Structure formats: C-alpha cells, structure tokens
Amino acid sequence: MGIHQSELDKRMEHFRSGCIKAGLKLTQQRLEIFKALAARDDHPDAEALFSSLRSHMPTLSLDTVYRTLWLLNDLGLINTLGPRRESIRFDANLRQHHHFVCLRCGLTRDFESDLLNELPIPEDAHAMGKVLASQVELRGICDSCSQIEAL
Amino acid sequence: MGIHQSELDKRMEHFRSGCIKAGLKLTQQRLEIFKALAARDDHPDAEALFSSLRSHMPTLSLDTVYRTLWLLNDLGLINTLGPRRESIRFDANLRQHHHFVCLRCGLTRDFESDLLNELPIPEDAHAMGKVLASQVELRGICDSCSQIEAL
DNA sequence: TCCTATTTAAGAATTATTCTTATACAGGAA
DNA sequence: TTCCTGTATAAGAATAATTCTTAAATAGGA
Ligand SMILES: [Mn+2]
Ligand SMILES: [Mn+2]
Ligand SMILES: [Zn+2]
Ligand SMILES: [Zn+2]
Numbered sequence: 001m002g003i004h005q006s007e008l009d010k011r012m013e014h015f016r017s018g019c020i021k022a023g024l025k026l027t028q029q030r031l032e033i034f035k036a037l038a039a040r041d042d043h044p045d046a047e048a049l050f051s052s053l054r055s056h057m058p059t060l061s062l063d064t065v066y067r068t069l070w071l072l073n074d075l076g077l078i079n080t081l082g083p084r085r086e087s088i089r090f091d092a093n094l095r096q097h098h099h100f101v102c103l104r105c106g107l108t109r110d111f112e113s114d115l116l117n118e119l120p121i122p123e124d125a126h127a128m129g130k131v132l133a134s135q136v137e138l139r140g141i142c143d144s145c146s147q148i149e150a151l
Numbered sequence: 152m153g154i155h156q157s158e159l160d161k162r163m164e165h166f167r168s169g170c171i172k173a174g175l176k177l178t179q180q181r182l183e184i185f186k187a188l189a190a191r192d193d194h195p196d197a198e199a200l201f202s203s204l205r206s207h208m209p210t211l212s213l214d215t216v217y218r219t220l221w222l223l224n225d226l227g228l229i230n231t232l233g234p235r236r237e238s239i240r241f242d243a244n245l246r247q248h249h250h251f252v253c254l255r256c257g258l259t260r261d262f263e264s265d266l267l268n269e270l271p272i273p274e275d276a277h278a279m280g281k282v283l284a285s286q287v288e289l290r291g292i293c294d295s296c297s298q299i300e301a302l
Numbered sequence: 303t304c305c306t307a308t309t310t311a312a313g314a315a316t317t318a319t320t321c322t323t324a325t326a327c328a329g330g331a332a
Numbered sequence: 333t334t335c336c337t338g339t340a341t342a343a344g345a346a347t348a349a350t351t352c353t354t355a356a357a358t359a360g361g362a
Contacts (some may be wrong), residue, residue, distance in 0.1 A: 010241055020290035025328050025339060027226045034243070043240040043259045047318080061342045066319065069241050081240040081250065081259060088349090089194040089232045090220050092162055092185070099232065100279040108232060111275040119270075119287060124262040128251040136270060136287055142280035176308065176359050198349080212311045217350065239318085 011038040018077045029050050033068045034077070043081055098135050104140035104142060104149075154190050162189040169228045183208060184219045185228070194232055249286050253293035255300075 003011075015034045019026055034130075036049050050065045060082050072078045090110060096117050097110045125131060141149070154162075166185045187200050195203075201216045225227045234301055240259060247268050248261045267287050276282060292300070 014245075020347065027328070027340065029341070037241055038243040041244065041261060043242050045240050045318090049241075061344090063320075063343080064341055066164075067341085073241070077243075077245075079242045079245070081242060086185060089196050090200075090224070091190065091194050091230045091232060092161075092189040092228075094165075094228075098276070100276050100282070102280060103283070109279050110192060111279070113273045113275075115271055116273070120226070120266055121289065122262055122264045122267070123249050124264075125249070125289055128260050128262070129165055129253060129291045130297060131251070131289045131291040132254070133290045134287060135290075136285060137257055138272065138282045139284045139286075140280045140282040146281060178309065178359070180310070196349090210311065213349095214312080214351075215310060218310085274317090 003041055008035075008039055015072075015077055018075060022075050024071075027058070027065050029060060030068055030072075032060075033065055034072065037069070037078060096133070098137070100138045100140065100142075101137055102145055104141055104145040107142045107144070124129070154192055159190055166223075166228055169226060173226050175222075175226075180208070180211060180215050181219055181223075183211075184216055185223065188220070188229060189278075247284070247286070249288070251289045251291065251293075253294040253296055254290055255292055258293045258295070 013036060015038070016026065019030065024030070032053055036053055037044065044089055045063045046069055048084060049061065049069075050062045052064070053060055059103075069078065071078055091110075093110055095112070097112050099108055100111060101108050115135075119134055121131055121134065124127065163186060166189070167177065170181065175181070184200060187204055188195065197213065197216045200220075201211065201213045204211055204216070220229065224231055242261075244261055246263070248263050249267055251260050251262060251270055252258070253262055264287075270287075272282055272285065274284055
C-alpha cells in the first residue's frame with residue numbers, strides 16, 4: 001500500500017529541485033502537502049490530503065492544498081487523473097474505442113483501433129480485481145491549440 | 152464532426168429497446184436528451200446538452216438532464232469519461248504507468264507494464280494533434296467490492 | 303378514458319473549487 | 333544576523349457543478 005522510503009526520498013528530492021528551478025519558495029506547507037501526496041499510492045483528492053495534514057498543521061487551509069496541488073500539476077511535478085478539471089462528460093458511443101484528450105482545451109475525440117482493443121493485461125492488474133473494460137487515453141495538444149500556441 | 156444518420160438511428164433503436172427492457176417510460180425528455188447526446192461526438196457535459204435543447208424545450212430543467220444522463224449511464228446506455236463522478240484525484244507517481252479503476256468504489260491503483268508503455272498509436276490519433284503521453288485505463292470491480300457484492 | 307406509479311420542473315441545498323484580502327514569511331541583501 | 337519585499341498563506345466569502353425536495357404533470361397499462 002505505502003511507498004518505500006527510498007522512493008519517497010527520490011520524490012522529495014525531485015520536488016525540491018523542481019521548486020528551486022521554478023523559483024518557488026520552499027514553504028512548510030508545500031513540503032508537507034507534497035510529502036503527504038508522495039507517500040501515498042491511492043490517488044487522494046485535495047480534501048483527503050487536507051484532513052490527513054490537519055493534525056500536524058492545524059492552521060493549514062484547504063485553499064492552500066488546492067493552490068499547491070494545481071501549481072505542482074502545472075509544473076509537471078504531480079499529475080491529475082482523468083481528462084478533466086471541469087464538469088463530467090458523457091459519451092453515447094458504446095463501441096469499444098479510445099480517446100485523444102487535448103491538455104489545453106479539453107477537446108476529446110474518439111478513435112478506433114483493433115490493436116488497442118486487444119491489449120494484453122498484466123497479471124498485476126488482474127490481481128486488483130475483475131477487469132471489465134480497457135481503454136487507451138492519449139494526452140496531447142490538438143491541432144487548433146497548436147496553431148494558437150505558434151503565434 | 153457529426154454522426155451519420157444511420158448510426159444515429161441505430162443508437163436510438165438501441166436506446167428505445169434498452170429503456171423498454173428496463174421498464175422506463177419513454178418520455179419526451181428522455182428521447183430528446185438521448186438523441187442530443189447520440190448525435191454528437193464531442194463528449195458534451197450536461198450543461199452543453201441542456202442549452203442545446205432549451206430552444207426546442209423551453210421548460211426542460213437542468214436537473215432532468217443530469218438525472219437522465221446518470222440513469223442511462225447506470226443502465227449502460229451511455230458512458231462517462233474519466234475515472235468517476237467525484238472530486239479530482241492527484242498522483243505523485245511520475246513514472247509512466249497505468250490505472251485500474253473500480254467502478255463501484257472508485258479505488259484507483261497503479262500498475263506498470265513495459266508492453267503498455269509502447270503502444271502503437273494509430274494514424275487517426277496522430278491526425279488529431281501532437282501526442283505527448285499515453286496511458287491505459289482498466290475499469291472493473293475491485294476484490295473488496297466483489298466480496299461485498301457476493302453477499 | 304381513467305388511474306397511478308413514475309417522472310418532471312423549479313428552485314433550494316449541497317459540495318467541490320476558486321477568489322479576495324489582510325497578514326505572514328522565505329530567502330536574498332546589507 | 334537583521335531587514336526588506338515580493339511571494340505565499342489563512343480565512344471566509346463567492347462561484348460553479350451537481351443533487352435534493354416537493355408539488356404538479358404524464359406515460360402507459362387497465
Ligand atoms: Mn468517446
Ligand atoms: Mn497513478
Ligand atoms: Zn486543444
Ligand atoms: Zn471497489
């Protein structure tokens with residue numbers, strides 16, 4: 001469940017140098033918030049990190065947790081799961097298919113691939129539960145956003 | 152961009168029979184909401200569907216759109232994108248990896264696979280934009296939820 | 303046509319997330 | 333070390349997405 005100490009140390013070091021490179025102040029809050037996230041492998045949300053930190057840091061605010069996480073996300077020091085940061089999107093295409101998601105504008109388009117439909121699922125994954133569906137998510141920059149960026 | 156008429160007809164027919172099989176009333180609202188979603192391939196959110204329907208159905212409520220979409224989702228007549236319908240989850244694991252997501256409880260676990268790291272990306276996908284990352288998302292039922300279900 | 307369980311509209315409520323502003327502090331300069 | 337200042341934080345208000353409550357409407361079977 002937990003992360004090994006050596007892996008945690010590695011993550012902390014990468015975080016520190018990333019902050020310094022970006023010119024960010026190494027505040028107690030940032031250190032603790034990152035460490036709390038880096039020590040877990042269950043993909044917590046902001047609220048879960050907040051409450052786990054509250055006992056050590058009674059004055060920590062939830063807003064700081066959010067602000068810090070999005071900042072680190074923008075710097076590529078952490079990631080978020082799933083395509084969005086917005087509202088939930090729905091899909092009436094029930095054929096097995098895959099998605100290209102634009103990191104800038106959220107554009108999400110379908111594509112099909114017989115090859116990707118038949119992925120070999122590792123034993124590790126089977127050990128987690130019964131697998132019912134698999135899909136590939138590609139993240140990138142759509143053509144329209146690339147053009148805007150080129151200006 | 153749009154969906155072909157024949158594909159739309161097929162989706163509508165599947166929807167109708169799915170509703171009847173589930174004992175759902177075929178209300179005007181359900182028909183229109185599903186049709187609006189089935190006619191698009193851009194994965195709209197509830198608000199987008201709502202505003203596209205408002206001109207034809209001035210008394211339609213946003214709540215009905217949400218209620219209908221989640222209902223159809225639960226019946227498997229449509230899908231949602233991304234992990235689940237909760238808050239955003241964060242991840243400090245920066246190595247390329249993949250996820251198993253439990254459809255019941257939202258448990259999200261990492262797994263690694265050199266094979267899945269090197270997926271062949273179809274030309275269709277490259278045509279949509281510059282691909283920066285790829286990951287596989289497996290959906291299923293975790294062991295813990297399977298046990299509960301077995302009771 | 304009538305009946306009734308189901309569904310809907312409307313708006314209030316809730317929840318996740320962001321904004322505003324006054325205060326605190328990290329870290330460079332002296 | 334102390335001082336200074338731009339950056340970061342706490343607190344709570346504000347906003348946006350989603351859900352709940354309740355009274356009215358209606359699909360579809362009798
Ligand atoms: Mn899709
Ligand atoms: Mn992960
Ligand atoms: Zn884009
Ligand atoms: Zn589960």
